[in-house]
Amino acid sequence: MYCYRVVAVGICLSVIVSLHEIAERTNTSKSWIDNTLLVQKVFHDNKTRFSGNHDVIHDTKSKPSPVTHIGFLKVHKAASTTTQAIFLRFGWRRNLTFVLSPEYNKFGYPNIISTNESITKYNTLPPPPGKTFDILCNHVVYGDKEWSTVLPSDTVMIGTIREPFGHFKSVLNYFNPRKIIFIKTSIDPTDPVGTFLKNPRKYEGAKVVRHSFTNNRLAFEYGVAPEIIINKDFAAFDKYLTEVLDKKFKLVLLAEQYDESLVLMKRKLNWSLKDIMYAMKNVRSVNKEDRFVFKKEHRVLHRNYSIFDYLLFEFFENRLNKQKEAEGYDFQEEVDNFRQIRKFVENFCHIVPKYIKAVRIDKSRWTESFDITRSDCELMHQGEISFVQMIRKRQYGFATWKGVKPDLKQI
Numbered sequence: 001m002y003c004y005r006v007v008a009v010g011i012c013l014s015v016i017v018s019l020h021e022i023a024e025r026t027n028t029s030k031s032w033i034d035n036t037l038l039v040q041k042v043f044h045d046n047k048t049r050f051s052g053n054h055d056v057i058h059d060t061k062s063k064p065s066p067v068t069h070i071g072f073l074k075v076h077k078a079a080s081t082t083t084q085a086i087f088l089r090f091g092w093r094r095n096l097t098f099v100l101s102p103e104y105n106k107f108g109y110p111n112i113i114s115t116n117e118s119i120t121k122y123n124t125l126p127p128p129p130g131k132t133f134d135i136l137c138n139h140v141v142y143g144d145k146e147w148s149t150v151l152p153s154d155t156v157m158i159g160t161i162r163e164p165f166g167h168f169k170s171v172l173n174y175f176n177p178r179k180i181i182f183i184k185t186s187i188d189p190t191d192p193v194g195t196f197l198k199n200p201r202k203y204e205g206a207k208v209v210r211h212s213f214t215n216n217r218l219a220f221e222y223g224v225a226p227e228i229i230i231n232k233d234f235a236a237f238d239k240y241l242t243e244v245l246d247k248k249f250k251l252v253l254l255a256e257q258y259d260e261s262l263v264l265m266k267r268k269l270n271w272s273l274k275d276i277m278y279a280m281k282n283v284r285s286v287n288k289e290d291r292f293v294f295k296k297e298h299r300v301l302h303r304n305y306s307i308f309d310y311l312l313f314e315f316f317e318n319r320l321n322k323q324k325e326a327e328g329y330d331f332q333e334e335v336d337n338f339r340q341i342r343k344f345v346e347n348f349c350h351i352v353p354k355y356i357k358a359v360r361i362d363k364s365r366w367t368e369s370f371d372i373t374r375s376d377c378e379l380m381h382q383g384e385i386s387f388v389q390m391i392r393k394r395q396y397g398f399a400t401w402k403g404v405k406p407d408l409k410q411i
Contacts, residue, residue, distance in 0.1 A: 067269040068096055069152045072137040073159035075221050076115075076213065077170040079255040080160045081281040081384055086262075087137040088387045089379050090275055096134035098391050099150050100125050103401050110401045111138055111388040116210040118143030118223070119150055128395055138388065141210075142223040144244055156269065157248050161218060161316050162255040164309040165299045171213050173291050179205040179214075180292065193292050197301035219308035229308055237308055241315060251323070252316040259342075263335050264323055273338065273367035277345055279380040334366045349377035 072087050074080040091098055101113040101123055114123050118141045127133050133150050142159075162170070172180060172193070183203060184192035196203050200215070209215050209226035216229045219237075222245060228236045251268055253261035262276045269275075303310050324331055341361055348359050354374065363369040382390075385401075393399040 064270045066271050067156050068134055069155040070135045071147055071151050071155045071157045073142050074137060074139050075160050077167055077174060078160045078162035079258055082278055083160055084137045085281055086276060086278055087135055091135045097127055097131045099133050099136040100392055111385050113138050113140035115139055117141055118146035141221055144248060156250045159249050159252045161252050161313050164306055164313055165302050168302055169294055175213055176291055179203050193298055197298055197305055200305050216306045216308045219312050224308055254317060254320055259339055260324060260335050263338055274370045277342060345372050348372060
């Protein structure tokens with residue numbers, strides 16, 4: 001019998017036995033039992049694999065303090081909402097101070113600072129009296145000088161990025177841009193994406209780069225100047241990439257290597273395994289059909305149109321791979337361990353009956369033991385706007401936003 005402790009209404013139970021008993025008492029289906037057994041297997045494997053391991057275990061007494069000053073670039077449609085939730089939860093647990101926008105702003109949402117410019121004195125609130133900011137993680141364009149006006153000098157910069165054609169597809173699926181709809185309904189109903197990409201300047205609804213979600217959007221959100229994009233100034237782009245972004249961003253997480261990126265972030269920020277637990281946010285179902293038909297030739301056309309997005313992605317992909325290699329032999333083992341535990345936590349939050357109040361994750365080579373409670377589950381699945389409003393209420397004493405339609409004419 002595998003024994004693992006679960007806190008349930010104050011009683012310590014043996015998991016395998018208790019879950020079978022629960023299933024019998026509630027007439028739960030066989031699929032639920034199979035899932036719970038899978039949950040237990042994952043944890044048993046983790047426990048037995050590392051409980052007798054004599055390799056060096058990180059000593060929490062000598063471990064550096066966790067980094068608490070974070071500047072996170074929340075890039076649209078690049079695993080950014082999932083990542084932002086990690087920072088919101090981290091800061092909430094420690095009562096850290098967040099950079100927030102005015103609750104009522106021109107974008108219509110209290111969780112957006114700006115989608116077309118960097119930090120200004122108009123699009124952010126001052127910190128509460130006697131406080132300084134710790135974390136920036138809401139939508140706003142990156143700017144080295146601008147971000148330094150609100151964040152401490154020792155702030156660690158983190159960003160996300162995504163393969164550009166996948167990003168382009170996600171933007172079209174999510175925003176359903178009017179310019180593509182116009183082509184589909186008025187010009188070319190069979191291949192509106194191809195028609196757009198063959199002559200994007202003709203159909204681009206946004207007259208300036210900063211209002212476009214299809215014209216090198218990744219590069220723009222990383223602060224690449226619009227004139228660089230318009231003039232295709234590769235020399236200026238390379239200089240900005242190597243002299244600013246490469247130096248300022250300690251880590252850029254790849255959506256395509258998300259778990260690896262998070263484990264790397266955990267190590268670089270001196271965080272715990274619990275700190276990087278996550279629930280997927282704003283993820284399109286794989287079973288949901290694309291709004292538009294995408295063809296192989298579209299990728300070539302898109303690279304020509306959004307070349308700076310590709311150069312940016314390839315640079316950070318290469319850098320991330322080098323950073324992973326530098327972490328040593330046990331890096332992938334930690335990634336695998338993290339995936340197993342995250343799956344367990346996900347099943348605990350969604351499958352295990354609610355009267356089981358908490359589970360404990362055993363100590364391993366990469367983490368001290370910790371508990372996951374129902375409160376942790378709730379925070380992991382908290383919606384972005386409601387979480388920001390919780391923070392606003394605690395930070396400033398008010399949060400009254402009820403929902404206002406934003407102006408999306410620029411999309």
